[in-house]
Amino acid sequence: MVKGNKGFMTEENIVTTSVSVPTTIEDAFKQKQTLGKAACYIAGGTLIQLKREQGTPLPQHLISLEQIAWMSDIKRLEDSQGYSLMIGVLASLSICQSHPTIREEWPLLSEAIQEVASPAVRNRGTIGGNIIYRIGDTIPALLTLEAKITWFDGDYRSEILWNFLQKNMLEDVIITSLSLPSPPIASRTMNFYRKVGRREGFIPSLVTVSAYCCWNSDEQVDYVRLAVGGGANTPKRLERCEQFIIGKKISIEILEELYQKVIEEFFPEPDKFVSTEYQQTVAANLIVSELESFLDESIT
Amino acid sequence: MDQGKAVSVQDSLKTDTKKWIQLKINNHEKKLEVDPTTRLVDLLRNEFKLTGTKISCGIGRCGACSVMINGSLVNACLVMAYQINNASITTIEGVAEDSSLHPIQQAFLEEGGFQCGYCTPGMIMAVKSLVNETLNPTDEQIQLALSGNLCRCTGYGGIIRAVKRVIAERVII
Numbered sequence: 209m210v211k212g213n214k215g216f217m218t219e220e221n222i223v224t225t226s227v228s229v230p231t232t233i234e235d236a237f238k239q240k241q242t243l244g245k246a247a248c249y250i251a252g253g254t255l256i257q258l259k260r261e262q263g264t265p266l267p268q269h270l271i272s273l274e275q276i277a278w279m280s281d282i283k284r285l286e287d288s289q290g291y292s293l294m295i296g297v298l299a300s301l302s303i304c305q306s307h308p309t310i311r312e313e314w315p316l317l318s319e320a321i322q323e324v325a326s327p328a329v330r331n332r333g334t335i336g337g338n339i340i341y342r343i344g345d346t347i348p349a350l351l352t353l354e355a356k357i358t359w360f361d362g363d364y365r366s367e368i369l370w371n372f373l374q375k376n377m378l379e380d381v382i383i384t385s386l387s388l389p390s391p392p393i394a395s396r397t398m399n400f401y402r403k404v405g406r407r408e409g410f411i412p413s414l415v416t417v418s419a420y421c422c423w424n425s426d427e428q429v430d431y432v433r434l435a436v437g438g439g440a441n442t443p444k445r446l447e448r449c450e451q452f453i454i455g456k457k458i459s460i461e462i463l464e465e466l467y468q469k470v471i472e473e474f475f476p477e478p479d480k481f482v483s484t485e486y487q488q489t490v491a492a493n494l495i496v497s498e499l500e501s502f503l504d505e506s507i508t
Numbered sequence: 509m510d511q512g513k514a515v516s517v518q519d520s521l522k523t524d525t526k527k528w529i530q531l532k533i534n535n536h537e538k539k540l541e542v543d544p545t546t547r548l549v550d551l552l553r554n555e556f557k558l559t560g561t562k563i564s565c566g567i568g569r570c571g572a573c574s575v576m577i578n579g580s581l582v583n584a585c586l587v588m589a590y591q592i593n594n595a596s597i598t599t600i601e602g603v604a605e606d607s608s609l610h611p612i613q614q615a616f617l618e619e620g621g622f623q624c625g626y627c628t629p630g631m632i633m634a635v636k637s638l639v640n641e642t643l644n645p646t647d648e649q650i651q652l653a654l655s656g657n658l659c660r661c662t663g664y665g666g667i668i669r670a671v672k673r674v675i676a677e678r679v680i681i
Contacts, residue, residue, distance in 0.1 A: 226525045227544040227590045254568060257547070257586045261566040266545055272590065302580075326656020327637070328581045329568045 225266040231275045233360050233382060239271050240380045247271055249382060251298050254325075254333040255341055273298060279336075279384055284309050293388040297336025301346075302327065304335050314388050316399045316418065320349035323403045323413075336383050342373065347443040348418035349401050351435035356387040370445050392431050394422030400498045404438070404490050406481060413438040414482050415490040419498065429453050434470075436491045441476040448473050449495075458503050466499070467492045529593040533558070534602025544590035548582075549573045551589055552599060560600035560629045571657030574630035575599045581637035583656070600629035603636060612636055612674050621670035623661035631657050635671050645675060 227250075230236040240247055247269040250256055260266055273279060279298040284291060293309060304310055305321035324330060324338065324345045338344030339357070347369070355369040361381040369386070391397070399420040405411035415438035422431035432450045437443025449469045456462055470492040478484045530539040533556060540555065552558045552575070562572035566585045573584040576598040603610045612635050615621065622628040631654065638645055638653035645653065650671050659667060 224525050225543075225545045227527070227588075229590070253588055253591065254586045257588070258567045261585075270545070274591070322652070325568065326571065327653060328571060328574055328583045328634070328656050329586065331580045332582050332586055 225268055225270055227270045227272055229272045229275050231277075233273075233276055233279070233384065236271050236273055236276065237360060237362065237380065237382060239269075240382075243269050243271075245379075249273055252300065252332040252334045252337055254329055255337050273382065282307055282309070290390045292390060295335060295386045295388070297339070297383050297385055298334050301325075301330035301333045301335060301338065305330065313391065314353060316349050316353060316401055316420070317346065317388070320346050320401045320403075320418065323401070323416075335386065339369070339386075340383060342442045343437065343440055345403060345413055345416055345437070347373070348416045348435040348437045350386065350388075351443060351445050352399065352418045352420040352433040353388050353391070354433065356389075357383055358385045358387065359383040373442055373444075391420070392422050394431065395425045396423040396427075397421065398498075398502050402494045402498070404494070415439070415476075415487050415494070416443065417491055417494045417498075419495065421499070421502075427457050428455055429458065430455070434495060436470075436474050436476075436495075438487060438491075439476060439479050439482065441487075444474070446470060446473050458499055460500075460503070463496045463500055463503070467496045470495055527590055527593075529589055531592050531594065532596040534597070534599060542589045544588060546589040547585055548575070548587040548589065548592060548597070549584035552584060552597075558599050558601050562626055562629060564626070568656070569658070570627070571630040571634060571654075572627055574633040574657065576633060576637065579640070581634060598633075600632060603632060610636075611677070612639070612670070615670040615673040615677075616667070619670040619673055620666035621663070622666070623659075623663045627657060627659045627661075631659070631667055635674065638671070639674060 228239055230239060236249065240249065246267055248267040248271070250270045251273045256266070276298070279296040281296045282299055282304070283294045285294055293314060295304060301321050301324055305318050311318045321330065325333065335346060338346045351370050356366050357369045357372045358364055358366040359381045361378065364384065401418045403413045403416045405413050416436065418435045420433045421429060424430045432453055434446040434449050435443055436446060449466060452469055453462065453466060471488045474488055474491050476484055476487045525543060526541050527544045528539065528541050530537065532538070542551065549561060549563050552561045553563065561575055561584055563585060564570045564572040568583040568586045571583065574581055575584045576582070577587065577592060577595050604613065609617065612632050616628060616632060634654055634657045638650065642649055650668065
């Protein structure tokens, strides 16, 4: 085990992990199948280093995906259905955060990424790593943007991220890209991303919420995605809350009901710092206060 | 996969753990044989004796080990040796120009931008990254840029003054 700050160049800590750097996804997958649990994929490596320092030994073999060049691409795609954005999972968080197309057309994602760690970590960490962590802070934003995920298990397969997160995926699979559909068009839209930690900046989240909401010309909600996460909880969509406000005009009474429904649907695990009740309350406060600000704008 | 087969594959890998890497450190070419998972911060401090790069948290939280890889700010505690093959590394020792301090270093000195000094090399690398990338950063951009660099002396007042002085003097970095 790596001992804190002493590093691991001392004799007692010599690491015998080997590293391979395949240049195709097929080779990477084949190597993982051959080595099984003795191996682990690695990209930016920030999460593995974090776990290593916390006492999780490195596996005996690391399969680096960093040389599979196309997995870092970010491309805007257009077809007869409209447009979408393909983000290779090896794109660093900082590249994604500052990418002009993401900032222009999917700013919620850019905003969420800015809340992840620090600039130096974002220069190394990848968007794929944040997802495969399963508690990454970008996930609530990606859920509300209806992101699809593609992975390779000998063949390429795609699914909505929300469905993907609810499955126990085989550990050999390699996630390859994300796809963001064009944002829904409506008379009025609002989206937000809020993260609450134990201090203001650069801290793992206690509660994270994100929403994407559209209103029709009658001021009824006709599209909504609500997602919550934080702590050690895999982020989730609040589907019952979504169903509750679809077709309704937002009012104080509706928001009071929604507040209760968030608490009923979001049931996070407590940890050393926060209780379930605290996380529920914060999530409900954040969602309702943001929607209330929209109500204020409507009145003025 | 049966366990017996997995173990035999692992055993075969043990003979092939050392790797040759070549890189530039502060514009000097280096080549060495190294355990590929050695942290960059350990290489810098233990192999190259560049002890200006500090080590503290080891998990990318404090920024004491901030260096640049190909001009991009990173935490040297989060980078492994195999990831810097063919890369160009800049450490605090490579920031000064000839025999004079870099203008950022000079500003830290003159504005009281450090107390114990342990965070200072990382802070200066983070500021260098900021001013390289942003011509005239706002207060918010300064805060964001330094959000991953902690000063346990809490000497942030002097640090921010130093950054603003660098910006005000429109130093060409």
